Amino acid sequence: xxxxxxPPSMLYISVCFSFLYxxxxxxxxxxxxxIIRDGNNNVKGMFVFGSSYVDNGNNNFLPTLxxxxxxxxxxxxxxxxxxxxxxxxxxxxxxxNVNHSDVGVNYASGGSGILNSTGTIAGVVLSxxxxxxxxxxxxxxxxxxxxxxxxxxxxxxxxxxxxxxxLNYFLNISQSNTSVEEFTAILISTLSSQIKKxxxxxxxxxxxxxxYPLGCSPVSIAAQQPPSNACVQYxxxxxxxxxxxxxxxxxxxxxxxxxxxxxxVNAYNIIQDILGFPALKGFTNTTKPCCExxxxxxxxxxxxxxxxxxxxxxxxxxxxxDALHPTEAVxxxxxxxxxxxxxxxxxxxxxxxxxxxx
Ligand SMILES: *[C@@H]1O[C@H](CO)[C@@H](O)[C@H](O)[C@H]1NC(C)=O
Ligand SMILES: *[C@@H]1O[C@H](CO)[C@@H](O)[C@H](O)[C@H]1NC(C)=O
Ligand SMILES: *[C@@H]1O[C@H](CO)[C@@H](O)[C@H](O)[C@H]1NC(C)=O
Ligand SMILES: *[C@@H]1O[C@H](CO)[C@@H](O)[C@H](O)[C@H]1NC(C)=O
Ligand SMILES: *[C@@H]1O[C@H](CO)[C@@H](O)[C@H](O)[C@H]1NC(C)=O
Ligand SMILES: *[C@@H]1O[C@H](CO)[C@@H](O)[C@H](O)[C@H]1NC(C)=O
Numbered sequence: 001x002x003x004x005x006x007p008p009s010m011l012y013i014s015v016c017f018s019f020l021y022x023x024x025x026x027x028x029x030x031x032x033x034x035i036i037r038d039g040n041n042n043v044k045g046m047f048v049f050g051s052s053y054v055d056n057g058n059n060n061f062l063p064t065l066x067x068x069x070x071x072x073x074x075x076x077x078x079x080x081x082x083x084x085x086x087x088x089x090x091x092x093x094x095x096x097n098v099n100h101s102d103v104g105v106n107y108a109s110g111g112s113g114i115l116n117s118t119g120t121i122a123g124v125v126l127s128x129x130x131x132x133x134x135x136x137x138x139x140x141x142x143x144x145x146x147x148x149x150x151x152x153x154x155x156x157x158x159x160x161x162x163x164x165x166x167l168n169y170f171l172n173i174s175q176s177n178t179s180v181e182e183f184t185a186i187l188i189s190t191l192s193s194q195i196k197k198x199x200x201x202x203x204x205x206x207x208x209x210x211x212y213p214l215g216c217s218p219v220s221i222a223a224q225q226p227p228s229n230a231c232v233q234y235x236x237x238x239x240x241x242x243x244x245x246x247x248x249x250x251x252x253x254x255x256x257x258x259x260x261x262x263x264x265v266n267a268y269n270i271i272q273d274i275l276g277f278p279a280l281k282g283f284t285n286t287t288k289p290c291c292e293x294x295x296x297x298x299x300x301x302x303x304x305x306x307x308x309x310x311x312x313x314x315x316x317x318x319x320x321x322d323a324l325h326p327t328e329a330v331x332x333x334x335x336x337x338x339x340x341x342x343x344x345x346x347x348x349x350x351x352x353x354x355x356x357x358x
Contacts, residue, residue, distance in 0.1 A: 043155055043356045045104030047139075047203065048088055049131045050159035051119075052110030052325065091134055092126075104154055105139050107131035113164035114187050114194070121167055128160050128194055136201055151202035152259070155355070158195070159209030161187055165238045166214060180238055188245045192253055199257045205355055206262040207338070208246060211239035212326075213272050218289045219303050219323035229287055231275075243268055247348060263355050264348045265338040274319060274330060281333065283319050290318035290327055 088106045109126035111119035119125040126134070140146050169176070169183050178186075195206060214220065215232030224232060243266065250262040278286050292309035294300025303323045305311070312318055316329040326334075341347045 042153065043205075044150070044153040045102060046088055046155040046157055047104045047135060048106040048108050048157045048159075049128055049135075049198075050108040050157070050209065051112050051161075051163050052108075091131075091139075102144060105135070107134055108159065111163060111167065112160065113162075113168060114160050114190050115164050115168060118164045118168040121171070128158075128191075132194060132197055135198070140201060146202060148202045148204075152204045154203060155205050155207055155352070156198055156203040157207045157209070158191075161191070161242055162211045162214055162239070165211075165235070165242075169238075170235075180241065184238070184241050184245055187242065188249050191246075192249055195253060195262070196257065199260055204257070204260040205358075206250075206260065207352060207355065208250065208262060208264045210243040210246060210264055210266045210268045212267050213275070214239045216271070216275055216286075217324045218287060218293075218320050221287055222302070222323065239268055250348075261355055261358055263350060263352065265334070265352075266346050266348060267334055269345045270334055270337050271319075271326065271330065274333065278319065281329075282316060283329070284317045285312070286319045288318070289320045289323045290315050291322055293323045 088104045091105050091107045107126060109119075109131065111121075111123070112125040112127050112131075113119055114128050116127045116129055118127065143150075164183075164187055169178075169180070176183075198206075213231060213236050215235030215237075220232045220235055221229060224230075243264075246264055250264060254260060254262060274281055274283060275286050278284065289305070290312040291305035292311070293302065293304065294306050294309075295302055300306060305322045315321070315327050318327050319330055321327040337346045337351075339352045341351050
């Protein structure tokens with residue numbers, strides 16, 4: 001079965017892309033915060049693992065449909081934070097080499113998931129396990145200083161799990177007798193092992209991204225029959241189930257990893273709050289993508305921007321850039337809240353700024 005033969009409701013989830021600087025870009029947490037440049041130097045850099053929401057370029061080097069290496073993607077890329085050394089080089093970029101590794105590496109791959117089996121439908125992606133293997137086998141031996149003491153000054157950012165539902169569980173549901181609760185338990189226990197592995201390799205400051213409100217993206221909304229402008233409840237329910245288990249996970253795992261600290265950035269709540277009261281932040285369009293997204297009938301995939309296509313006049317008024325990923329305006333809000341929020345519904349149990357200080 002090729003991607004293009006999938007029914008629209010399945011297709012929308014089957015292509016994710018690598019993003020340059022959209023989506024919660026953890027680099028921006030640092031850029032905003034200027035942690036890397038701040039004199040305290042509590043954070044030397046970061047290692048980033050996960051899917052398209054944190055991928056800043058790896059998929060452009062993989063034979064996959066999940067790419068975003070063309071215009072209009074990248075439009076907002078250089079406008080902000082220019083002059084900063086805080087762009088974490090993607091692992092697969094040939095120019096990423098040992099000289100960069102003191103600011104960290106980004107391994108994230110659009111379409112990938114916590115499980116090895118997730119995302120293969122979109123082509124070749126690096127699963128979370130594979131990303132961790134690259135960190136262990138390629139990056140660590142090349143780090144100038146890979147002592148536990150030195151690695152404790154890096155943030156480990158992990159944003160994965162959404163594709164395990166959209167590109168795996170909900171695609172297979174007809175053949176599977178696994179309940180969403182059982183599946184979520186498998187994801188969380190797998191993620192637990194993965195975090196422990198990274199801890200055993202020396203990382204100790206973890207920033208975990210919650211899942212986004214998967215059912216509110218334009219592609220989810222557009223796929224509904226009969227047509228509706230409401231969010232798709234079963235996708236949001238799955239995301240919330242995962243997120244609440246993630247909270248339990250970090251509370252359970254911390255005592256097993258002495259000296260570690262883990263926080264969750266609750267992107268779900270932050271985005272839901274924007275969608276609930278868009279005008280508060282100047283948004284007017286919460287349901288449609290800013291860029292032109294061709295449907296399958298028009299030769300697209302229902303998610304990605306048209307290559308060289310048009311974009312909306314005022315990108316800051318749209319919540320979604322393409323049919324899946326938020327605009328830069330939303331990502332700036334996410335990044336600022338991740339760094340500085342004092343609300344546990346947004347950052348749990350505390351924010352990135354505090355994590356950086358400990
Ligand atoms: C890495 O840095 C060293 C010393 O600064 C330099 O000589 C070398 O050319 C750099 N390598 C690459 C591939 O940029
Ligand atoms: C998942 O992939 C990793 C390497 O990327 C491999 O070591 C591991 O055995 C795989 N796990 C399963 C369950 O296939
Ligand atoms: C490695 O980094 C730690 C912490 O920054 C420092 O104390 C130690 O001296 C460094 N070791 C080397 C060999 O540079
Ligand atoms: C979904 O199907 C794929 C391919 O058959 C398989 O690798 C994967 O494990 C299945 N996932 C679930 C959750 O059953
Ligand atoms: C799912 O459950 C039904 C009824 O209990 C059973 O007949 C079927 O074999 C199961 N399918 C799988 C893949 O386990
Ligand atoms: C949102 O944008 C789309 C595409 O530009 C447009 O068709 C729609 O009317 C807009 N909706 C609102 C509420 O502004």
